[in-house]
Amino acid sequence: MTRPADHLSVIVTRPAPGAEKTCQQVAALGWRAVWHPLLQIEAIPRPLPEGDFTQLVVTSAQVIPALQDVARDIPVCAVGAATASRLRAHGFLNIVTCAGNAASIVAHLGSAPPSGRVLFPTGAQLGLKLTYALQARGWDVVRHLTYRSRPVTSLSDSLISQIGSGEVDAIMFFSSRTASAWVKAAAGTDVDSSRIRAITLSAAIATRLTPSDWREISISDAPSHDAILHRLGPAPQTKRDGCDEFP
Incomplete structure (x- = not known):
């Protein structure tokens, strides 16, 4: 039985x-969007590092x-x-947008100029790969920890119920940590995701999931918000005459 798109x-x-x-944006595509964050964000109140910086690198709005x-x-x-x-909404004036990976940032910044110093605010246990890559190009990188994220340890009863009743078509994963959090939280339940699409922002995120657990694992063509929404696609069109369609 095919459920109505809404x-x-x-x-x-x-x-x-x-x-x-x-x-x-998910709702604008015709789906019922349900928010179930798999990471809990906790701010780390710390003063900014002292001194002047020639560049600010921001990889997450959390900072x-x-x-x-x-x-x-x-x-x-x-x-x-x-x-x-x-x-921009917070007043920053001189912004260049890079793609969602460390290589694009390193390619944009290139080799460091004399006294090139980067302020890199990030989360705990994050940003090390980018830090090392920029240091290899001569940048003096100051990695400033501003938040920590903790994976949730359980799935909500309402989500488990929706999955069990066949209401969930897709689950969107935007980071490797959220995918890993899902695997651990779902392991303690009888959740059956075999009828659900897992949609990931990158191939690296997809590797955290087991293909046999899902109807399919669909990987975004690019590590961007628009690309993962494109991979999700619009909700299917079904009859709205009060009856569900039958195959």
Whole structure:
């Protein structure tokens, strides 16, 4: 039996602040968007490092609240259009948007100029690969921890119920940590995801999931918000005459 499109759910697993926009755009595609964050975000209140910086690198909007005392005219390399937009809303003026991976940032910044110093606000246990890559190009990188994320340890009863009743068509994973959190949280339940699409932002995220557990694992063509929404696609069109369709 095919359910009406407005009864098909897509689970958005990313934490705030990005989740709100994602849910709105998922709903605009005709799905019922359900927010179930798999990471809990906790701010780390710390003063900014002292000294001058020639470049600011922002890979997540999670760090923006910690940038209140950063000069608004500093050159910024931001990952993703959504993060860049939030930075502009907070007054930053000189922003270049890079793709969602370390290689694109390194390619944009290139070799360090004399006294090239990067402020890199990030989360605990994150950003090491990018830090090392920039250091290899001669940059003095100051990795400034502004938040930590903790994976959830259980799935909500309402989500388990929706999956059991066949209401969930897809679950969207935006990071390797959210995918790993899902695997661990679902392991303690009788959740059957074999009728569900897993939609991931990258191939690296997909490797955290077991293909046989899912109807399919669909990987975004690019590590961007628009690309993962394109991979999700619009909700199927079904008859709205009060009866479900039967094959």
